[in-house]
Amino acid sequence: MPETARQAALRRAANIRLAIFDVDGVLTDGRLFFDSEGREYKTFHARDGLGLKLLRRSGVETAVISGRSSPIVARRMASLDIAHVHQGCEDKLAVFGQLLAELKLEPEQVAHVGDDWIDLPLLRRVGLAVAVADAHPGLREHVHWTTQNPGGLGAAREVCDLIMEAQGTLRGILDRYS
Secondary structure, eight states: OOOOHHHHHHHHHTTOSEEEEOSTTTTSOSOOEEOTTOOEEOOOOHHHHHHHHHHHHTTOEEEEEOSSOOHHHHHHHHHTTOOEEEOSOSOHHHHHHHHHHHHTOOGGGEEEEEOSGGGHHHHTTSSEEEEOTTSOHHHHTTOSEEOSSOTTTTHHHHHHHHHHHHTTOHHHHHHTTO
């Protein structure tokens, strides 16, 4: 019987030591709100935030690499204790290389979650390439797995849960809440 996309993703997720997330379109729904004075607003999903915290608690490091810069992102990532926050990165591969060296990892030990073409160079190099459900259709052709939920609405949590399930840590994490 052929391996399903989920089974293949679980197999790949078993080796992940670092999960990298894009922001706009992955940790948010991709819409940008500005008021008349130019202040930017974003919404983040609480379940995605808890998923990131639980993933770190399970022993997998997390990082954010975003093409845009926003003080709101810095504030949200600080509230989640995410140490590796890289904003304003047009060349995500350069940051990827720095993270590999700093954390002493190989590309196959990294997952990346993206939603648009800017993520493709990085998605092509990681061990687990994930697109959110509402990612650009062309991008979804280049990933190992696609979430059921759209960006900003639980997609990041799906990825966190998938990695923890593959590594056998999800049940133990969830048992703390039962």
